[in-house]
Amino acid sequence: MRFENLAKHYIPALQSYGITIPQDGEGRFMLFEEDGTIVPEVRKQIIPLGEEGLIPQKLMQDAVLQYLDYQQQEDDILATYALAELHERQLDAHLALWQTMVDAAKAGRAFTDVELACYEKDISRARKDLKAARSNARADIAERAQALHDRETIRRYGLLFDREMIQDIDTLVGNALSARPTLLVGDKGIAKTQMAKFVMRLYGTEPLIVSVKGDMMSDELVGKMVHDAPRNTFVFEEGALPRAMRAGVPLLLDEINFGDQAVIARLQDILLKGPGESVFLQEEGIDLVVQPGFTVFATANEASARYRHREVLDPAIRDRFEVIERTYPDLDRDPLRRPSPSLMRLALCEAVDADGVFSRHLDRDLLNALVHLATLTEHLYAVPAKDAAISLEKDQAGSIVREDTAPLLTDCITPRALNRAVQDSAGGNLPGRHLDLYLIDKLLRTLDQAGSNHNASLARQAALLVGIDLSPVG
Structure with a gap:
């Protein structure tokens, strides 16, 4: 097991408090025993510190709890890795096609039909393998594998490779x-x-x-x-x-x-x-x-x-x-029915860690509501009102046709803003950035840059439609 998130999070934190972490012959840090306990060399350094060692003790206890939790999920994590590798194989097939086309452009030569057919065959084969594996996997494993793959590609390329992007x-x-x-x-x-x-x-x-x-x-x-x-x-x-x-x-x-x-x-x-x-x-x-x-x-x-x-x-x-x-993703879908699938992918890729484990600092229902809210605001921002087929009268969802050709909102929760909000919240270690009603209210207030009450009122009505009641926040 790699448990990358634990290694990246806890080892540097303990080292910052003067704790020396032993390493094996290959230079890898050793923090846990096989049974999940902290190695004795680390424990011996922390216990004598007394009250001064309160933070390292808490860090150590938290690391053990997460490690044991990950051990219980070991089979699921391994299944997530395996499925994520098939996602990567499909993207690699696209990358191979794009790279060969660019190489042909640089060389000033034609890119032939034969080459295109071969690469498209590889893409099709990788897509079928992934589809078959996803159909045999549990729904939560399939979701985690997609999120883990998206997490890696966004960090590597800065892009979410959904259908429109490809x-x-x-x-x-x-x-x-x-x-x-x-x-x-x-x-x-x-x-x-x-x-x-x-x-x-x-x-x-x-x-x-x-x-x-x-x-x-x-x-x-x-x-x-x-x-x-x-x-x-x-x-x-x-x-x-x-x-x-x-x-x-x-x-x-x-x-x-x-x-x-x-x-x-x-x-x-x-x-x-x-x-x-x-x-x-x-x-x-x-x-x-x-x-x-x-x-x-x-x-x-x-x-x-x-x-x-x-x-x-x-x-x-x-x-x-x-x-x-x-355009913003999935504008052709009814935004009232469910959140944009692409925006949900964008949120979930920040909600999981390097092992595909969902952050314990995020409430899944609230995350779903936030993604749905972002979907609504993007729709109301990008789609002219007469085409939006949305009524926000008296907090009731319905259809309406207007003669306006301008969108209803003058700003929205963009994919980039959504991604950053979830990223900041998932770690649970940034002040004022926990995913709660306060953060969502703060996010909506940024839409009111012109000082008008119109955006704020409309955004709050949209929030009500997805089950977010911000009235206690004020």
Whole structure:
């Protein structure tokens, strides 16, 4: 048994109080005996401390209780590991496909139908193996294995690989293969930038990113003249765009509609260039040949009252991109019936530890209610009222059609905010961040950034619909 969470949590804590933890011949720390008791070397150090050793004693007692609890769950933990490995195998099959497509883009060669068929066969086989194993597993083991897998992938890649994410990465990598510029558009907190960075890292280099801002000058994008002191002359220092073209890697323009559109207009001709074609850099006075693998990724929030200082992209620029619209998950489902499955996965991956064991600091019913509340707020934030089919009149769920084309809420609990709230609460060791009514009330109050009572009132009514009564909190 690994019991990774125990080792990571208790050993450093005991060491911080001056307790020396013995190690075996391979350098692994030894804290527990086979029967679950603390090893004598550690116990002998703590007992004589008296009152000064109260915290290490409590840590030791808590570690024993958790260790014994984990021993009782040993079969379940091992079953969770085994099923999580099948999840990983399925993701590895997708990763192999994406990596080969990126390698083909870098080499400037075609990615053939034969290659695609072989990789898709591997993906299908891995999917069938996982489906069969899940159908034979207990429901709680299947859930824990999914959560453990998601936990690892979010820590490794910063992404939850649900169905929509995999489909969008398929499109993004396919566009990179054909050197087609791609614009990722959508609301905040849905991993647009992280998804682009994930694909860019498949190229084996750190992503080249330009964070577009209102005062961005063309020298950040294209380049500028700088003084070369040793030679006492001025030389041209290339910006991110020519460096990406020379290296044959993508360039990410983050929040492309947040800056000076006159600077972005410099891209009009470049966005139509393919590998082997030349681009004239007037600042340097040279023709630069575009290398295979170069393309442009961009992200944007749509220009609207809720995203200030965003410009509407010139249609001539936007037309040069293939647009991927990223939305909050499961907006096509009825938000009143049950929480978003993808949001539930996002919450559960932070609710389990490195052994797939659910945090004892989280109440499962309250966690379910919070995920359902996040689902409702995202729906009311992203979906126009006339399409929302939700009535919050007198705290009663029902259907209603309005003529408004604006969403009801001006902010929401985003996937990113939900993930952070559960992550902070699961450890049980951060002041004021236990998953309770106070934390949920605090989360909802952050939606009322404009000082209006509308958001607060609507959010509290939504909370009532999922069984969260915040009236005692005030």
